[in-house]
Amino acid sequence: MSADRWSDRLRSSMTTRDSLVCVGIDPDLTRMPAPLQATDDVESLLVRFAAGIIDATADIACAYKPNLGFFLAHGAAGIRALERIRPLIPSTTPAILDAKIGDIGTTAAAYARGVYDTMGYDAVTLSPYLGEDALVPFISRADRGVFILCKTSNPGSGDLQDLDVAGQPLYRVVADTIRDWSTRHPATLGMVVGATYPEQLAAIRVACPDQPILLPGVGAQAGDLAAAVRSGVDAHGLGLVVTSSRAIIYASSGDDWMDAARAAAIDLRDAVNAIRAN
Amino acid sequence: MSADRWSDRLRSSMTTRDSLVCVGIDPDLTRMPAPLQATDDVESLLVRFAAGIIDATADIACAYKPNLGFFLAHGAAGIRALERIRPLIPSTTPAILDAKIGDIGTTAAAYARGVYDTMGYDAVTLSPYLGEDALVPFISRADRGVFILCKTSNPGSGDLQDLDVAGQPLYRVVADTIRDWSTRHPATLGMVVGATYPEQLAAIRVACPDQPILLPGVGAQAGDLAAAVRSGVDAHGLGLVVTSSRAIIYASSGDDWMDAARAAAIDLRDAVNAIRAN
Numbered sequence: 001m002s003a004d005r006w007s008d009r010l011r012s013s014m015t016t017r018d019s020l021v022c023v024g025i026d027p028d029l030t031r032m033p034a035p036l037q038a039t040d041d042v043e044s045l046l047v048r049f050a051a052g053i054i055d056a057t058a059d060i061a062c063a064y065k066p067n068l069g070f071f072l073a074h075g076a077a078g079i080r081a082l083e084r085i086r087p088l089i090p091s092t093t094p095a096i097l098d099a100k101i102g103d104i105g106t107t108a109a110a111y112a113r114g115v116y117d118t119m120g121y122d123a124v125t126l127s128p129y130l131g132e133d134a135l136v137p138f139i140s141r142a143d144r145g146v147f148i149l150c151k152t153s154n155p156g157s158g159d160l161q162d163l164d165v166a167g168q169p170l171y172r173v174v175a176d177t178i179r180d181w182s183t184r185h186p187a188t189l190g191m192v193v194g195a196t197y198p199e200q201l202a203a204i205r206v207a208c209p210d211q212p213i214l215l216p217g218v219g220a221q222a223g224d225l226a227a228a229v230r231s232g233v234d235a236h237g238l239g240l241v242v243t244s245s246r247a248i249i250y251a252s253s254g255d256d257w258m259d260a261a262r263a264a265a266i267d268l269r270d271a272v273n274a275i276r277a278n
Numbered sequence: 279m280s281a282d283r284w285s286d287r288l289r290s291s292m293t294t295r296d297s298l299v300c301v302g303i304d305p306d307l308t309r310m311p312a313p314l315q316a317t318d319d320v321e322s323l324l325v326r327f328a329a330g331i332i333d334a335t336a337d338i339a340c341a342y343k344p345n346l347g348f349f350l351a352h353g354a355a356g357i358r359a360l361e362r363i364r365p366l367i368p369s370t371t372p373a374i375l376d377a378k379i380g381d382i383g384t385t386a387a388a389y390a391r392g393v394y395d396t397m398g399y400d401a402v403t404l405s406p407y408l409g410e411d412a413l414v415p416f417i418s419r420a421d422r423g424v425f426i427l428c429k430t431s432n433p434g435s436g437d438l439q440d441l442d443v444a445g446q447p448l449y450r451v452v453a454d455t456i457r458d459w460s461t462r463h464p465a466t467l468g469m470v471v472g473a474t475y476p477e478q479l480a481a482i483r484v485a486c487p488d489q490p491i492l493l494p495g496v497g498a499q500a501g502d503l504a505a506a507v508r509s510g511v512d513a514h515g516l517g518l519v520v521t522s523s524r525a526i527i528y529a530s531s532g533d534d535w536m537d538a539a540r541a542a543a544i545d546l547r548d549a550v551n552a553i554r555a556n
Contacts, residue, residue, distance in 0.1 A: 076358035104432040110351040131434030156409030
């Protein structure tokens with residue numbers, strides 16, 4: 001953690017490592033590497049797995065993004081693991097908690113304390129559905145970042161997000177709204193846009209030239225990486241957090257799991273950089 | 279927990295106790311009753327507070343609703359408390375985890391395991407923003423219930439929820455969508471509608487005569503109870519989970535905190551029943 005501005009820290013991490021790759025830490029107990037399978041308690045297993053992934057990719061990843069769901073699946077033991085994993089992430093690398101939460105008033109304040117202070121995360125993903133006042137406790141600090149769900153990567157994202165609002169799909173209205181909220185809050189407001197929707201991503205980037213975009217859906221979800229990176233980077237070739245989870249962390253389940261994770265992260269970094277260079 | 283249908287369990291709990299009152303368990307450490315303030319560790323404090331509230335209201339409450347945010351604020355200690363609180367709730371009383379979560383694919387499945395199985399909750403609040411496929415792991419079990427955010431109680435709920443979608447506000451489209459999803463899934467799909475918006479609640483109840491509605495915003499948020507109850511109950515005078523947190527659990531911070539919580543719960547139950555009777 002650091003008191004520096006979130007936007008500066010994210011950019012610095014990207015430029016220092018010449019990487020836009022964020023490693024998603026989504027531990028699934030049925031896919032743990034063989035050398036860890038003898039670990040008895042789930043808390044230790046989660047920590048050892050994350051420690052191995054972080055150790056293997058520390059100079060490649062511009063950010064790490066554990067997903068709260070994969071830890072809450074194990075109740076208190078999972079959350080304890082999440083707390084122990086946080087300090088394993090290098091201090092210059094932002095830690096994003098993928099939680100997709102959002103609640104009102106005093107509850108939002110409690111969540112913000114939990115995510116930012118108790119657990120020590122630098123940024124968090126949030127839902128826009130409850131409106132601006134529900135986000136205030138999260139977006140009132142310049143040293144923290146948020147990524148608000150805009151156009152998600154799943155097949156059913158259109159159920160609500162594509163609804164027509166006065167001639168525009170809802171996700172575009174959400175993108176414009178996030179840009180407007182940005183002018184009123186010290187935190188860096190970004191958005192989540194799935195790599196599986198590169199055309200929509202392009203339209204959002206045009207509407208929001210300055211907002212960081214968290215891009216899930218490359219790798220296992222098989223989005224078109226080239227189209228997504230070209231559409232999603234900002235004018236400086238930055239501002240896009242290219243997130244991959246399963247394709248990196250489960251690159252191998254054998255003895256070479258850390259080497260394989262490292263190789264997959266390097267491959268993705270290099271592929272993204274080759275697209276950026278063109 | 280029980281394998282019976284969620285809709286039957288909720289109705290049975292309401293009719294057995296002649297009560298629509300759900301007690302929200304939102305522990306705020308700055309408001310703990312004096313007799314508990316000497317409790318050293320936060321996990322024990324949270325459990326003792328919830329145990330006192332449950333003990334004082336067990337024959338009044340048709341459901342309990344801890345909010346995940348107030349527990350995650352304390353990290354793993356809070357989640358451990360949430361796990362220890364679950365078995366303190368009477369087995370015939372539904373336990374609703376207010377989490378407002380929603381995520382895709384394998385992540386949603388992990389959350390569902392955590393909420394339903396690891397932590398043992400009967401129902402959960404969810405965000406609709408990601409669409410139907412993101413809800414599937416939560417709504418594929420007839421013994422579990424979900425309440426999907428529709429029109430929330432906060433002042434800024436209109437930022438997105440009131441956007442005009444082909445002549446209807448978004449929250450009405452969400453209500454219709456929840457009703458349509460109900461026909462395809464075994465779980466009981468309900469919705470969250472704030473008591474602070476009684477006219478909108480009335481319109482939602484007309485559109486969705488059979489869906490359970492979770493009603494926050496009475497008590498501390500000062501919604502119009504009479505208008506909300508009249509608008510929100512179903513044709514049988516049931517189907518409305520009238521949730522109050524602060525007005526009950528912080529009714530007194532003195533030695534009489536349990537008696538005061540009980541009295542506040544009885545007052546709300548009786549007020550709701552008087553409205554239902556007319």
